[in-house]
Amino acid sequence: MLRVHFSGDDLGRVRVATRPDPLWETTLSLHRLQRGDGDLRVRKWRGAVRTRLPKAAGPLLTLVPPSGYFPDFLTPSGEDLEEQLDLVCRTERLALRRDLAVLARSRRPTPWARDLGDANPAALGALTRAARSYHRAAIEPVWNDILACFDRQRARQARLLLTDGVDGLLRGLSPAMRWKAPVLEVDYPVRQDLHLDGRGLLLIPSYFCWRTGVTLVENDRVPVLVHPSKSTFPKPCAPATAPPWPHCWGTRVRPCWRRSKAAGGPAMSRAARASPCRRRASTPRCCVKRVSCSVRVRATPCGITSRNWGRHCCARIFNRLSLLPETVTHGYRVPTPQQHLMRK
Structure with a gap:
């Protein structure tokens, strides 16, 4: 565990970088390149870079x-990459040898790394050429995405700082x-303690x-x-069983029902009262079709077996029941499968 110790002066000197750091992105992307973690966009990036x-x-x-x-x-x-x-x-x-000695505890140094520890100009030149070529191939194609993600995170941290102060900023990292x-x-x-000693934190x-x-x-810089930015936080694992409606689809869904003019509630026609599915028809259910959901997952929250799901989704039944829900997802109105069938 890393423990960062703050004093009163340090809390007043907490600041957020104004632009992404090119070499930090380069080195951390090498971790992602050699490992199998990361979200979907990182996996796509990894496949392209390889x-x-x-x-x-x-x-x-x-x-x-x-x-x-590292x-x-x-x-x-x-x-700026060139300045770095x-x-x-x-x-x-001395700093080269010190850092390479720490690295040698986990991996065997190569002859080139030994030359680098001696500050050999040829070894340093090979390192800068490697960083430039890798940055050109792996980082530059997604640099606009990096900037957009950075700007969103920085704006979010600015709102936290203005609303909740430094405490809110540090709680929302x-x-x-x-x-x-103050820790x-x-x-x-590994276990490490970082004492800021009035220098603040970037x-x-x-x-x-x-x-x-x-x-x-090292603590001399x-x-x-x-x-990680907010958009790169790992998502929690999906539950083993589908939770109650409507969260089983992983989307915020708001059903919009046609209401009767008299009662102001969901319309219930004569066909609904005469339907053999009266009990289920009297309870409005929002039927959202998602590619990732199977028939079993969609049917279970509504109390309907998978075998009878097609019967309840019949266009004629829903037309006579006048129960035509629409889903509003992320600001867009999406027709349900029943409406889609009726349009045909």
Whole structure:
């Protein structure tokens, strides 16, 4: 677990980055590329990148494993890729050796990594070329999506800050982060304590950050906390059995019923009272057809067996019953299967 310790001065110096960090996105995307996690858009991105991954990006893969630690010198502060790569090339030899020594605990160093630890200009040049080629192939095609996701998250955090203050901002970072003043607890693979000591904290929303936050190992730089954007939070697993209507379809559904002029309630014609399905016809049910739902899932919440589902969906019956619901989903009016059959 990562524990970030705040003081009164630190709470007044919490800020959000103004633009996505190119090298943080690059390194975190390498985690997503080598692992099988991520949402649907990340999986699509992974399939596309694997077909066009350049060979020049090989040195970068030796420094960023599928999970766990990667060197701090790969993510200097900045908002421009070229400026950040220039800072990487000017990293001191002591810092290079220190970070590579930590990496060597989990994976065996290559001869190129040893040259990099000695600040060899050729090794540093190969690293910058690898970062540029990988960024061009993997990050630039989705950069507009990254910017849009970042802007939405930043606007959301601004609303939280204006409404609930810094406490609300820190509480709304991620489900894997818990604000227990004056400590922010973050689900983390190792135990680490980050004491801000009056320096404040820079929050960086990330497109490729998944589930929990990431920070630097060493405490000699500007404290940062990279966290997933709201749209990249992992969705909870679907329940084993379908919950009661209408949540079984995973969509907010509002049924719109035709109402009788006299009673003001759902219209009940003479055919409804004479129908053998009177009990079920007297209870309006919204029949939403979704590709992901089977007949059994649709029929169960309505108290109808799968065998009789087609009988209740007959266009003639629903026409005579005058029970023609419409669903309003995300602001769009969608015809139900019964209305679709009647139009034919």
